[in-house]
Amino acid sequence: DTAVSQTPKYLVTQMGNDKSIKCEQNLGHDTMYWYKQDSKKFLKIMFSYNNKELIINETVPNRFSPKSPDKAHLNLHINSLELGDSAVYFCASSQVEQGVRGAFFGQGTRLTVV
Amino acid sequence: AQSVTQLGSHVSVSEGALVLLRCNYSSSVPPYLFWYVQYPNQGLQLLLKYTTGATLVKGINGFEAEFKKSETSFHLTKPSAHMSDAAEYFCAVTRGPSGGYQKVTFGIGTKLQVIP
Numbered sequence: 001d002t003a004v005s006q007t008p009k010y011l012v013t014q015m016g017n018d019k020s021i022k023c024e025q026n027l028g029h030d031t032m033y034w035y036k037q038d039s040k041k042f043l044k045i046m047f048s049y050n051n052k053e054l055i056i057n058e059t060v061p062n063r064f065s066p067k068s069p070d071k072a073h074l075n076l077h078i079n080s081l082e083l084g085d086s087a088v089y090f091c092a093s094s095q096v097e098q099g100v101r102g103a104f105f106g107q108g109t110r111l112t113v114v
Numbered sequence: 115a116q117s118v119t120q121l122g123s124h125v126s127v128s129e130g131a132l133v134l135l136r137c138n139y140s141s142s143v144p145p146y147l148f149w150y151v152q153y154p155n156q157g158l159q160l161l162l163k164y165t166t167g168a169t170l171v172k173g174i175n176g177f178e179a180e181f182k183k184s185e186t187s188f189h190l191t192k193p194s195a196h197m198s199d200a201a202e203y204f205c206a207v208t209r210g211p212s213g214g215y216q217k218v219t220f221g222i223g224t225k226l227q228v229i230p
Contacts (some may be wrong), residue, residue: 035220041202041222042220043220045217045219056217092158092218102146102148102160102163102206102208103218105157105159107157108156
């Protein structure tokens with residue numbers, strides 16, 4: 001029943017490692033997003049994909065690379081993790097054509113880099 | 115361009131008192147406006163949204179918000195606070211049905227504390 005699901009929910013890793021966060025939505029939406037929520041609770045968009053195509057790519061280090069194998073999935077891969085990458089990452093989806101829905105969010109992935 | 119300003123990063127109310135969380139927005143086109151709630155250690159949940167039509171919108175858990183174009187505001191209210199309302203609240207804006215892609219811009223959040 002989960003509309004937008006992310007895995008893992010918690011991720012603790014060492015600096016320099018490479019990690020991935022997976023996201024899947026079963027709402028039939030055609031647009032998916034990755035947001036980063038920092039320690040001050042500020043939500044900042046990182047990427048947006050529409051029908052597997054990258055649409056929004058905010059100023060994010062190249063170490064972050066989104067991958068969308070199909071429109072129901074948007075994964076986030078992070079290379080060479082740094083301490084400053086510690087945050088909660090939220091995946092979200094919405095339907096562009098309908099234009100009437102707020103984005104549905106996943107539960108978030110709390111990434112801690114040590 | 116669009117932006118959201120939430121006034122007050124922390125708001126404290128007594129249980130049973132009125133809840134008022136302020137949100138002002140700017141948008142170059144007619145906006146869609148949203149309030150999201152984030153309970154501790156949980157994800158974001160849509161509380162209510164304004165798209166078109168009636169400017170007073172009702173959401174879950176007794177919350178409502180009024181879209182005031184002249185004031186560019188979308189304040190969130192609840193007549194009587196409950197302990198379970200303690201959470202972080204985010205106001206968000208996106209473009210209306212103008213086509214293209216919906217980039218949702220969030221405010222910085224307001225943490226609501228309910229005092230017994």
